[in-house]
Every structure is written in C-alpha cells, then in structure tokens.
Amino acid sequence: MTAAAPEAAPARPLLAIEGVSVTLATPRGPLTAVDDVSLELAAGRTLGIVGESGSGKTMLSRAVAQLLPRRAKLSGSVRFADQTLTALDPEALRRLRGRALAFVFQDPMTSLNPVLSIGSQIIETLREHLGLDRAAAARRAVELLGEVGIPSPEQRLAQYPHQFSGGMRQRVAIAIALSCEPKLLIADEPTTALDVTVQAQILDLLAREQRRRGMAMILITHDLGVVAGRTDEVAVMYAGSVVERAPTARLFKAMRMPYTQGLIAAIPKLDAPPHTPLKAISGLPPDPIRRRPGCAFAPRCPLVSARCRESRPPLEMRDGHQFACWHPLPANAAVAP
Amino acid sequence: MMEPANAGQTRTPGSSGAPLLRVEDLVVDYALAGKVVHAVSGVSLALERGETLGLVGESGCGKSTLARAILQLTTARSGRVVFDGVDLTGLGGAALRALRRRLQIIFQDPIASLNPRRRVADLMAEPLRIAGVADAAERARRIVEVLQAVGLDPELVLGRFAHEFSGGQCQRICIARALILEPELIVCDEPVSALDVSIRAQILNLLEAMKARYGLTLLFIAHDLAVVKAVSDRVAVMYLGKLCEVAPTERLFREPRHPYTALLLQAIPQPDPEAPILERVAVGEPPSPLAPPSGCRFRTRCPRVQPRCAEAEPDLKELAPKQFVACHFPLSAAAEQPAEAPPR
Numbered sequence: 001m002t003a004a005a006p007e008a009a010p011a012r013p014l015l016a017i018e019g020v021s022v023t024l025a026t027p028r029g030p031l032t033a034v035d036d037v038s039l040e041l042a043a044g045r046t047l048g049i050v051g052e053s054g055s056g057k058t059m060l061s062r063a064v065a066q067l068l069p070r071r072a073k074l075s076g077s078v079r080f081a082d083q084t085l086t087a088l089d090p091e092a093l094r095r096l097r098g099r100a101l102a103f104v105f106q107d108p109m110t111s112l113n114p115v116l117s118i119g120s121q122i123i124e125t126l127r128e129h130l131g132l133d134r135a136a137a138a139r140r141a142v143e144l145l146g147e148v149g150i151p152s153p154e155q156r157l158a159q160y161p162h163q164f165s166g167g168m169r170q171r172v173a174i175a176i177a178l179s180c181e182p183k184l185l186i187a188d189e190p191t192t193a194l195d196v197t198v199q200a201q202i203l204d205l206l207a208r209e210q211r212r213r214g215m216a217m218i219l220i221t222h223d224l225g226v227v228a229g230r231t232d233e234v235a236v237m238y239a240g241s242v243v244e245r246a247p248t249a250r251l252f253k254a255m256r257m258p259y260t261q262g263l264i265a266a267i268p269k270l271d272a273p274p275h276t277p278l279k280a281i282s283g284l285p286p287d288p289i290r291r292r293p294g295c296a297f298a299p300r301c302p303l304v305s306a307r308c309r310e311s312r313p314p315l316e317m318r319d320g321h322q323f324a325c326w327h328p329l330p331a332n333a334a335v336a337p
Numbered sequence: 338m339m340e341p342a343n344a345g346q347t348r349t350p351g352s353s354g355a356p357l358l359r360v361e362d363l364v365v366d367y368a369l370a371g372k373v374v375h376a377v378s379g380v381s382l383a384l385e386r387g388e389t390l391g392l393v394g395e396s397g398c399g400k401s402t403l404a405r406a407i408l409q410l411t412t413a414r415s416g417r418v419v420f421d422g423v424d425l426t427g428l429g430g431a432a433l434r435a436l437r438r439r440l441q442i443i444f445q446d447p448i449a450s451l452n453p454r455r456r457v458a459d460l461m462a463e464p465l466r467i468a469g470v471a472d473a474a475e476r477a478r479r480i481v482e483v484l485q486a487v488g489l490d491p492e493l494v495l496g497r498f499a500h501e502f503s504g505g506q507c508q509r510i511c512i513a514r515a516l517i518l519e520p521e522l523i524v525c526d527e528p529v530s531a532l533d534v535s536i537r538a539q540i541l542n543l544l545e546a547m548k549a550r551y552g553l554t555l556l557f558i559a560h561d562l563a564v565v566k567a568v569s570d571r572v573a574v575m576y577l578g579k580l581c582e583v584a585p586t587e588r589l590f591r592e593p594r595h596p597y598t599a600l601l602l603q604a605i606p607q608p609d610p611e612a613p614i615l616e617r618v619a620v621g622e623p624p625s626p627l628a629p630p631s632g633c634r635f636r637t638r639c640p641r642v643q644p645r646c647a648e649a650e651p652d653l654k655e656l657a658p659k660q661f662v663a664c665h666f667p668l669s670a671a672a673e674q675p676a677e678a679p680p681r
Contacts, residue, residue: 052533167622195395196560198622200604222534225606249610266538267608268567274586275545278567280538284503300535 012082013040014216015064015184020076022059022068031288033059035240036076038315043183046210046217048227048248050263051237054285057220060237061186064218065101066093081183099129102182104206106189108169111176112161118145118172119157122179129180144175148205167198171205178209185210188220203230224264228252236260239286239296242315245322256321256328259297295326303327355422356383357554358407358522363416365399365406372627376402378578379416381653384522389548389555391569391586393562393601397626399578400558404524407556408442409433420522438468441515445527447507453500457484457510460499464518479517486550487513487543505536512543516551524556529564541567562605566590571659574598577626577634580653584660594656594667597635633665641666 022034034056041047051057062068064078066085078085081100085093097103105111113121119141126137138157145153148171161169170190177185187206191199207230210217219231227234227248235245236257244257255261265279283300286292295301298308307326315324318331365377376399384390394400405411407418409425418425420436428436444450451460461480470476484491487509499507508528515523525544529537545568548555559565565572566586573583574597582595593599621638624630630637636646645665653661657670 052535165622195623196562196604197395197600200606203606223606224534224608228606228608228610229612252608252610263534264608266534268538268541268563270563270566270590270605270607272567274566274569276567277545278538278542280542281535282539284505284536285533 012079014043014081015039015041016077016079017060017064018077018079020060020063020074020078022056022063023073024059024069025071026289028289032240032291033072033288034063037237037240037242038076039235039242039245041184041216041218043216044214045233046219046231048231048234049218049220049237050222050224050227050234052222052285054239054288055237056240057237058188061103061188061218061220064186065097065103067097067103095129098125099180100183102177102180102185104170104173104177104185104187104190106192108166108173109161111173112169114161117158117160118164122157122172122176125176125179140179141175144179145172147209148172148175148178149201150175167194167202170194170202174202174205174209178213181213182215184216184218186218186220189222190219191226192221192223206230224252224267236263239288239291241296241324242322243297243324245315247320250321254321254329254331256323256331257297257325258301258303258327258329261329262300262302295324357386357421358384358556359417359419360403360407361417361419363403363406363418364414365402365411366414367411369627374626375578375629376626377406377413378629380575380578380580382573382580382583384554384556386521386554387552388570389557389568391565391572392556392558392575393560393565393572394575395560395623397577397623398575399626400575401526403575404442404526404556404558407524408437408440410442438518439521440524441518441520441522442524442526443508443511443515443528445530447504447511447531448499450511451499451507454498456496456498458495460510461495461514461517464514468518483513483517486516486547488539489513503536504532505540508532508536508540509543512540512547516547519551520553522554522556524558526558527560528557530559530561537564544568562590562601574601577623577629579634580661580663581635582660582662582664583653584657584662588657588660592657592660592670594660594662594670595635595664596639596641596668599668600638633663641668 017037017039020034020037021032024031024033037060049057063074068074103111122141122144123134123137126132126140127134132140141157142153145156150156150168150171164172190206191202194202203226219227221227231248233245234248234251235242236259237243238259244251244255244260251260262281266281268278281300286296294309294311295313298304301308305327313324313326315322360380360382363377363380366373366375380403392400402411406413413426420440423436425433425436462476465476465479481491484494489509502510528544529540532540541564547553557565557568569586571583572586572589574581574595576597582589582593582598589598590602593602624637632648633646633651636642639646643666651663651665653663656662656667
C-alpha cells in the first residue's frame with residue numbers, strides 16, 4: 001500500500017508499521033497512547049507525522065525503534081529492512097539503532113554525552129558501528145562536521161557539548177545520526193527548541209542530507225509549516241490514531257478531515273491584516289484515559305452527527321488518500337482556510 | 338493608535354495625550370559567573386493607550402528581561418519606566434504596590450504560574466483581598482464576572498484545583514487573574530508559546546476580545562511573527578538587547594527595512610507546500626550577550642555588513658512615517674510605494 005510513493009518499487013516498503021498500539025500504565029488507569037496505527041514508508045521517501053501534544057506521535061516513533069518506557073505495552077508489529085523489530089533480541093536491536101536506523105531528538109543533549117568531547121563521541125560511533133580504525137574515524141568525523149555546517153571542524157572536535165550553541169549542538173547530533181549512513185532517520189521535533197532563524201537552517205540541512213544520501217526520513221512535528229515543503233507525505237495524528245494521510249501537496253490543498261482543516265485554519269496567516277479573528281477549534285482534546293466510543297474528534301467537530309458519537313470511523317483509503325471520518329469534506333473542493 | 342480622548346477614560350488624571358507607558362533608555366545587566374550579561378542595552382519605546390505593541394526577538398535577546406524591568410520585577414541599572422506620568426524606577430513600597438494593580442503580566446507557562454494545590458476560587462480571590470476588596474459578596478461577584486468573560490463556567494471551575502486543568506484552561510485562569518483588578522496595561526510574555534495550535538487560536542482571540550471589553554493596552558512579547566502580526570498595531574524587533582526596528586505592523590511585514598527583520602520574516606515556516614524553500618545564506622547564530630559585538634550588534638550575521646558597522650552604533654531613525662530603523666545601510670523601500678518612504 002505505498003499509494004503515496006508511485007515511483008517507489010512495488011516491493012516491500014523499508015518500514016512497515018502494522019496495527020501498533022502502545023498502552024501506558026498510569027495511576028488513573030491504562031492510557032492508550034498509540035491506538036492501532038499502520039503506516040509504511042518506502043526507501044528514500046519522507047513522511048511527516050503531525051499532531052498536537054498527547055496525539056501519540058512521539059510514542060509511535062519510540063515504538064518503531066523499540067525505545068518505549070519499560071512498563072509500556074506494545075502490540076502489533078514493526079518491520080524494517082526485512083527484519084521484524086518486534087521480534088529482535090536487545091543486542092540485534094542495539095546494532096540496528098545508530099546504524100540503519102538513526103534518531104534526532106528535540107533536545108540534542110538527549111543524545112550527546114556532556115562529559116565526552118564531540119570528537120570522541122563521533123569517532124566512537126564510527127569505530128563501533130563501521131569498524132573504522134582510529135585515524136580513519138577521525139578523518140571521517142571532521143568530514144561529517146563540515147558536511148553539517150560546523151565551521152573549523154578540526155578545532156571543534158576537541159570541544160565538549162556545552163561549548164556549542166543550541167543550533168550547533170543539533171548539527172552535531174545530526175552528524176552523529178548520519179555517521180553510519182542510516183537507511184531511515186527519525187527526527188522528532190528537531191527544531192522545536194531552536195530559534196526561528198536557526199530552525200530554518202537545521203530544516204534545510206536535514207532536507208539536503210536526506211536528498212543527497214537518498215535515505216528515508218520521518219519528520220515528527222506539531223507545526224504544519226515545518227512539513228509543508230519538506231515531505232512527500234503527511235500523516236495527521238489525533239488522540240493516538242492516524243486520522244488522515246495523503247501526499248503533502250494534496251493534504252494541504254484538499255484535506256478531507258475536519259480536524260486537519262481546523263488545524264490549518266487555526267494558524268495565524270501572514271497575509272491577513274492585524275486583528276483578523278482566528279478560526280479556533282473549540283473545546284479540548286479528549287481525556288486519553290476515559291475514552292468514549294465514536295470518533296475522538298466528535299466533541300469538537302463542526303460537522304458532528306449522532307453516528308460520529310456512536311461508532312468510530314475506520315481509516316479508509318480513497319484515491320491514495322486515507323481519512324477516518326463519517327462526514328469528510330468534499331474531495332477536490334477548494335478549501336477556504 | 339487610538340486617540341487618548343476615547344480610550345483613556347477617567348483613570349488618567351492630568352495625562353491627556355501622553356503615552357500610557359514610556360520606557361526611556363533602559364539598561365538592565367546582571368552578573369553571571371563573574372561576567373556581565375548585557376540583557377537590555379538602552380531601549381526606549383512608548384505605548385499609546387489602547388494600543389497593542391508586539392515585541393519580537395529570539396531567545397536571549399532581552400525581551401523577557403525588558404518585560405520584567407517594566408514591571409519592576411528586575412532592577413534596571415539606568416533609565417526610566419514612566420507609567421501614566423509616574424516614574425516607577427524611583428518608587429518603592431506602598432506607592433509601587435498601588436500602581437502595580439494597574440499593570441499586570443501573563444507568563445508563558447500557565448501551569449507553572451498557578452499554585453497547583455489551590456482552588457480556582459482562592460487563586461482568583463487573592464488579588465482582590467490584597468487590593469483591599471473586603472466584601473466577600475463583592476469579591477464573588479467580580480470573580481464570576483471575569484471567569485465568564487474568559488469563557489470558563491464558574492460553577493464548574495471554582496471548586497477545582499489548578500492542577501486539574503489543561504494548559505489552555507490554565508492560561509484562561511491566568512488571564513482572568515490578570516483582569517480581575519481591572520488593570521490598564523497587561524504585559525503578555527509569550528502567552529501562547531506553550532499551547533497547542535488548536536488552543537493557541539482560542540487564547541489569541543480571547544486576548545483580543547478582553548482588550549476590547551476592558552479597554553486594555555497590551556505589550557505582547559513573542560518569538561512567533563505570525564502570532565505577533567495577528568494581534569499587534571505596531572511591532573518592535575529586538576536583537577541582543579537593542580531595538581532594530583519599530584513600525585506599524587502591516588508596514589513592518591510588507592516593507593522591513595532592517596536586515597534582521599527581513600531575515601526573521603524569511604525564516605517563518607509557511608503552511609503551504611508550494612511556498613518556495615529558499616536557499617538561505619548561512620546566517621549563523623546570535624553571539625553571546627556576554628560579549629556583544631561593537632557597533633551594530635547584528636553585524637556578525639548581517640549580509641549587508643560594511644566596515645562602518647563595526648565602528649559606529651546605528652541610532653533608531655525614522656525612515657518612513659512611524660517606521661524607525663537602527664541600521665547604517667537599511668534595505669530600500671519596496672518599489673511599489675515610491676511616494677511613501679523616501680529615506681530622507
């Protein structure tokens with residue numbers, strides 16, 4: 001079902017997430033963070049996963065890499081590069097992570113060790129995963145830092161993470177993630193902690209390296225502006241589920257889910273004059289512990305009907321566009337954001 | 338900007354025509370590990386009654402320090418903060434407390450701003466009690482009125498604890514708390530940055546409605562330019578402790594004259610897949626406020642830099658009506674308005 005990747009090989013996708021659910025134990029009862037999500041991604045393609053806090057987007061990415069909190073319960077399967085990750089032993093998983101499957105997180109200090117120099121962290125990764133000798137690894141580390149836009153990389157190799165600015169630290173984290181030529185890079189809110197001018201530079205860097213290396217990338221964000229020009233396909237998550245998924249241009253032009261339309265309409269428009277009232281989505285996201293039957297967006301939806309409150313709409317595919325809604329917006333209608 | 342005649346109403350003795358707030362050459366610095374952080378370095382600005390002034394800048398530019406210094410939550414090294422004709426920097430004790438009722442602040446993190454273990458009824462009554470509203474019935478009446486104004490059902494929320502509410506609801510409570518003493522000026526320091534997109538629009542609309550209903554003047558601080566544009570009459574752009582450009586909102590967005598303003602506008606991610614992704618010049622990152630560059634502080638990242646920028650600091654000059662720019666080599670005015678903006 002690689003509908004959004006028509007030119008990709010019809011063979012197996014690089015990543016196939018099938019019926020994945022993640023349940024966390026909380027004092028108030030079990031919390032379903034990810035609720036029966038299926039997604040796939042072909043080699044070399046980019047997928048944006050967009051959602052608000054609590055939508056399950058981060059937990060889903062952790063499930064892909066089997067990096068869930070210890071007491072989380074995972075069901076469903078994750079296949080990556082012809083291996084079933086959900087069945088691998090910890091050692092095989094460790095070899096895979098950091099090599100074929102790499103991560104960039106919101107806070108670069110999540111992946112950097114504060115008491116080791118930048119150089120030794122990159123060199124260690126290269127020696128461990130690629131088996132390079134020390135001199136070759138050091139040469140490659142300098143090249144990598146240069147590729148991600150760090151000025152005078154030879155000198156900076158000996159420095160520690162605290163000597164770098166936030167944007168430069170994120171560049172180092174990207175260099176380490178790219179060091180073993182991953183097939184898939186998962187970037188989870190990689191620019192949320194950065195200033196707007198630095199954010200643009202980091203997104204440009206990720207896009208350039210993705211194209212240059214032909215690797216697949218999942219870009220997880222709360223900001224529709226971040227995925228707009230930079231992904232082949234976008235999946236929108238709400239309350240743990242994928243509620244809409246389509247090629248990026250199509251999603252922005254002809255979204256079918258009222259939630260997606262509401263999200264786009266709620267963003268202040270730069271071409272609107274000051275004091276233009278914003279189109280807010282009323283109400284609040286549902287309580288993830290006390291789930292009700294029916295569509296999770298129903299209490300906030302302008303098109304809600306009795307059916308929406310009673311039964312949950314399945315994620316259906318029509319013309320390469322998936323959506324879960326009993327009253328979808330008309331196809332190909334011009335959307336007035 | 339509104340005329341004081343219809344906006345100032347009765348609470349402004351002897352100040353007709355004067356701005357509600359005037360910040361004059363304000364300098365704030367503080368010590369950090371034996372060095373001096375130059376947080377605010379000579380900022381001057383004025384807020385007219387009934388106006389919303391947006392203040393934008395990246396982290397570390399000093400915008401939050403400026404907000405705190407205006408409210409006298411931080412002591413300035415020099416300069417003045419004149420509120421309705423009174424210099425707050427010289428005040429202390431009871432005189433400052435009395436004036437503070439007329440100035441309120443809303444912070445970025447609404448959950449951290451409220452004591453989680455207190456009920457909404459107590460959180461709302463506290464400012465009234467401190468202000469000397471002794472009559473419990475009067476307090477209750479005002480609390481109910483303001484909670485309804487911010488879109489909360491008093492019956493449902495008054496008995497609940499702050500920790501039971503989501504971020505968006507907490508921000509509504511913070512706004513209600515800021516409004517309850519009927520202030521004239523509210524400083525909003527990144528009031529929607531911590532909120533989700535779907536909630537952000539609700540809170541921005543609420544702030545606009547409250548401004549109209551209570552006749553407020555707002556200083557609206559944010560790093561998100563689209564958010565600032567949605568609510569501001571004028572916008573001030575701050576970089577490393579100094580203002581680079583101040584202009585009416587539409588003019589600033591249509592015709593930025595400071596290269597930093599132009600860079601900020603260019604960096605906004607657009608929710609439009611057809612918007613071209615520009616090949617950006619490598620503009621680097623802001624230098625440390627521990628050692629700001631000589632001359633123009635933006636020069637180390639500026640695509641238009643010349644030797645003069647390192648030697649002399651540019652002053653804010655009015656390049657077009659109400660558009661003030663601190664740059665030796667400002668961008669030229671857009672071609673379609675040749676009559677409007679002749680750079681003197």
